[in-house]
Every structure is written in structure tokens, then in C-alpha cells.
Amino acid sequence: MPYVLLVLGVISRLIPHPWNFTPIGALGLFAGANCRPQVAWAVPIGALLVGDLIVGFYNPITMIFVYLGFLSGPLLGRLLIAPRRSAGRIGGAVLASSTIFYLLSNFGIWLDGFYPMTFAGLIECYVRAIPYYGLTILGDGLYATVLFGGHQLLLSAWRRQTGRYAQS
Secondary structure, eight states: OHHHHHHHHHHHHHSOOOTTOOSHHHHHHHHHHHSOHHHHTHHHHHHHHHHHHHHOOOOHHHHHHHHHHHTHHHHHIIIIISSSOOHHHHHHHHHHHHHHHHHHHHHHHHHTTSSOSSHHHHHHHHHHTHHHHHHHHHHHHHHHHHHHHHHHHHHHHHHHHHTOOOOO
16 A cells, blocks of 8 residues: 555656645555554655655755655654544644644745744744645645545445455
């Protein structure tokens, strides 16, 4: 399953999309909830890295903080969703993951010198990024719904087909 998620992540980086409206965060949450911890982190990081190899790298400091921001997904998926799945837990994990990404990635942008290196510059950076934060939440929420909902539908269909109703 991690390979399929990785390929989906890479493809999503290559097709046109609004800024910050990607499935990378949701893929990280899903991988964290469904894959072994040793490989779950590789889904968002691998998708970012392969995508960046194809479309090009950007400012190194910003890149590091973007990658760090996406590492929260597998961790939150493991801690919040894997133990007991519910729409509320998935929604909370989406909001937490999106917020951590927003805080870390924009801190990296500020550190990279896109804004004055003052407290006021940091606040300006976060304020100007609010629209992108909204898109991150919407994208992560939509893609998490598709991933977790689609997975549940497939499991239900498989169980009906095979007569296996064990808990997943």
C-alpha cells in the first residue's frame, strides 16, 4: 500500500492544482493510520522528494520546513486515527496536521528572508499565509475523506464478498 500512496502523491504534485490544495497531508495521515510506522513517513516525504526532483527544488530552508511540516501527518495518523477510527478523530487529525504544516512551513519562509527578520515580519508572514492555510485544510479534509472513506467502502465490499467481518 505505501507504494500506491507514494505514486498518488507524486502524480498529485505534477498535475495543476491550487496552491496548498494537495493530498500530501492526507496521504501522510492515511499512511500513519494504515502502514507500518517504519514506512509511513516515507509516503509524504517520498512524494515531495520525487516531485521536487521532477519540478525543481526551491529555497533550502523553506524546503526543510515544508518537509518537516508534512512529517506530522504520519505521526498524527498513528497517534490519533489508528487506535480508533472515527470521523471526529480524522477531522481532528486533519486540522492538527494542517495547522502544524502552516506553522512550520511559514516559519521556514520567514527564516528564509522573505519577510523582515523581526517579530512583526513573522506575524506578517503568518497573516499573509492565512488564505493558503484555508486551502490546506480544505485539501487535506477532502483528500482524507476520499482516502479514509474509499478505504472503508473497499473493506466493506471485500467483507461482503468474502464473508469476512473481522475488525480492521
